[in-house]
Amino acid sequence: MMLYIVGFGAGSPEGMTIAARQALESSSLIVGYTAYIDLLRDLLPDKELASTGMRQERERVELALREAQQRTVSLVCSGDSQLYGMAGLAYELSPSYPGAEISVIPGVTAAFSGGAVLGSPMTSDTALISLSDLLTPMEKIVRRLRCAAEGDFVIALYNPSSKKRADYLRRACDIILEYRSPETVCGYVQNIGREGENYRIMTLSELRETSVDMFTTVYIGNSDTKIVNGKMVTPRGYRNV
């Protein structure tokens, strides 16, 4: 049977695609992380839902694959289903679950939904980087930060902080400051698409002194990024065409 890996978008039901909604409606079981399953309980009150806690990604994917051998299942990811999501792991584990066919339903990842709140920071070439070193070695993250800064990419940072990694955003800013002006326009968005959504725009040197929580996406502009009417805007040269 079919296993849909569904990107849910930022957190409000309107943020999901029509294809995502259709996949959820056509499923007889929806599996996900507890917080997203709670959101879906109101939206789809008659569905069978199964949730697993944080960091139980492997258990969650195995449950979804096992059930999808018998019936149509949706596995829900916040944002997109690929980027820092479950689609890759589902494909990796799928050879052990014959009969479960995977279909990836993309969603709007946090970088894009948060960027829309800030203005249009991501108009041009962008690097998407997670600061979490749970699954990626820190030296690889540092190398990617260096390369993204050197390449003058717009940078969107996922998982910029946690209790154990309180200084990671500061360390990332220090690396980027080796290549970029301290006046580079930056911003962050908290609780994208959810209650308590808020944003701030600031310079890179101010960002270095800022504490953010794990529900935050951080943006570092490229050398062209500017502030227009209080919004963070990266131009792309159309004005000069």
Add this chain to the structure above:
Amino acid sequence: MMLYIVGFGAGSPEGMTIAARQALESSSLIVGYTAYIDLLRDLLPDKELASTGMRQERERVELALREAQQRTVSLVCSGDSQLYGMAGLAYELSPSYPGAEISVIPGVTAAFSGGAVLGSPMTSDTALISLSDLLTPMEKIVRRLRCAAEGDFVIALYNPSSKKRADYLRRACDIILEYRSPETVCGYVQNIGREGENYRIMTLSELRETSVDMFTTVYIGNSDTKIVNGKMVTPRGYRNV
């Protein structure tokens, strides 16, 4: 009044978010590039639609801003409204159009919708790069390719080819081959979400010898990317946790 800058997704009506659909329905005028307006004509037969041709981005945005001084308008972009879209230009031009308030409605950009067709190439840190040098100087594109390759990012390439730029994908592959194995898993998707959608998975050295058209998105995996059951899959270490 309100100007919604609406990311339409990949091209099928199901690929747009519910918020995008609501913005289009609440608008009294929808402005866009001819090809997208034709798609909307069937979907929203009673709406007033206005289209402008390719490369007429500035005219399109100015028309939308001018009309939004009087009524609710949606300006439609393929994929996302920020990335290689019109949101940045709309903010840049907005100070000349008082009374037109901008709201950016994000959409699923081609990298994500195409990635879902290939499998899950974009599970981890990703660089999004356009090979079009109409708006970005070629030396900047080359620098970004170098940095993305050196940083072992998954790379998604937009606008990989055009009549005038037939050899750009080959040149991009040559740059990336300075840093990455010729066996790196790559792929492309044509006509994402539209009639004629198709994909191919190959090595980086094979990609170098491949011709693609302008309706193609190209993916270069990172050093961990592999093929699982005929799909392009980038792992993210969950199996080792």
